[in-house]
Amino acid sequence: MSDTNKTKKTTTDSASGERKKPTLLVGIDLGTSRTALAANNGFRICISTCVGKPKDAVSEKLFGKRLLFGDDALNNRMAVELIQPLGDGVIDTSPEVKEANIAAVQALLRHLLSQASNKEDEVIYGVIGMPARASVSNKRLLVEAMRGIFEAVMIVSEPFSVAYGLDILTDALVLDIGAGTMDLCRMHGSLPTEEDQETIDKAGNYVDRTLYDLIKKRYPEAQFTINMIKSIKERYGYVSDKEERIEVQFTVDGRPRMFDITKELKEACLSIVPDLTEATYKLIGSFDPEFQRRLRANVVVGGGGSQMAGLAAIIEKSLDELGGGAVRIIDEPVYAGANGALKVAIEMPELFWEHLKD
Ligand SMILES: Nc1ncnc2c1ncn2[C@@H]1O[C@H](COP(=O)(O)OP(=O)(O)OP(=O)(O)O)[C@@H](O)[C@H]1O
Ligand SMILES: [Mg+2]
Structure with missing residues (x-):
């Protein structure tokens, strides 16, 4: 991060050659599960990729009309309509959710950028990581959705930005x-x-679903959700031969009970x-x-x-x-993609950028 903090850039008006506004460079790892952002002013942030919309009069009384983001949305999921706009690493474009998902991605990025940028007149250049083989149409969709948010964008493949x-x-x-x-x-x-x-x-979501199904099959009486399963996997997930017993607590009709999930957890983690x-x-x-x-x-x-x-x-x-x-x-998996995308933003020549203003 040290060299990135020092880098400053200003946009140049290509017609007049005059210097325009100060420019903030950001690298974004827009992930299915979480989104990380690193900026060249040293700011960085990582939140769950989800947006919550108050769903009725009661939740509006609680939250007003504002949207909730990240864990704030997840933690209040009973009170909001929870939108997780990415599926398989790209914006889920199923017809019934496409528009809402695009709007959610835009709102999420605006929310993060409003924290990253503290200068009114600053324009933002963003490098965004997507799956290596994301379709041309999905890349295009993302670029178009970024109009009005970024001055210019560049899409790079996720593993490439990590490597870079x-x-x-x-x-x-x-x-x-x-x-x-x-x-x-x-x-x-x-x-x-x-x-x-x-x-x-x-990937991880597949492991979660597999683990959910395996535990449900072995212990049909146990009460748990996919979010609980994800947390268990993140805490205990393993593919090695160690045969330490892994026991977790679920409820049965509201009463707590311990369940041995050693075998199921390994099988689920190995499934990918x-x-x-x-x-x-x-x-x-x-x-x-x-x-x-x-x-x-x-x-x-x-x-x-x-x-x-x-x-x-x-x-x-x-x-x-x-x-x-x-x-x-790698040592820092959470920010590796965003840091790499930021480095790309700093080092790649102007011709690689797609300018979003006409
Ligand atoms: N300690 C852990 N052990 C196992 N899995 C973990 C652990 N920590 C996080 N995960 C899993 O890693 C996945 C999230 O990884 P990451 O943040 O790199 O994905 P993403 O960038 O949001 O998704 P994608 O790249 O597919 O769009 C989730 O499935 C999460 O449960
Ligand atoms: Mg990712």
């Missing part, structure tokens, strides 16, 4: 395990292309590993054979899902089939 932020520019395979998607990207010293990237529509392994094999196996060994030797894993205990070891084991490799989990 960590200065991993070559000889590496980056895996980003999020809530909606797992994204993979080969770094080889130049901008990655379509062939260098893979997106799998199965085969797809991850397959995509890893594909990106390594289709790379220039002279450089495959270097990729295998530098597999870097980020995203919230990278925190499942034992994940590095299990990926490393899967690389044995290709001749062995080394895997490391």
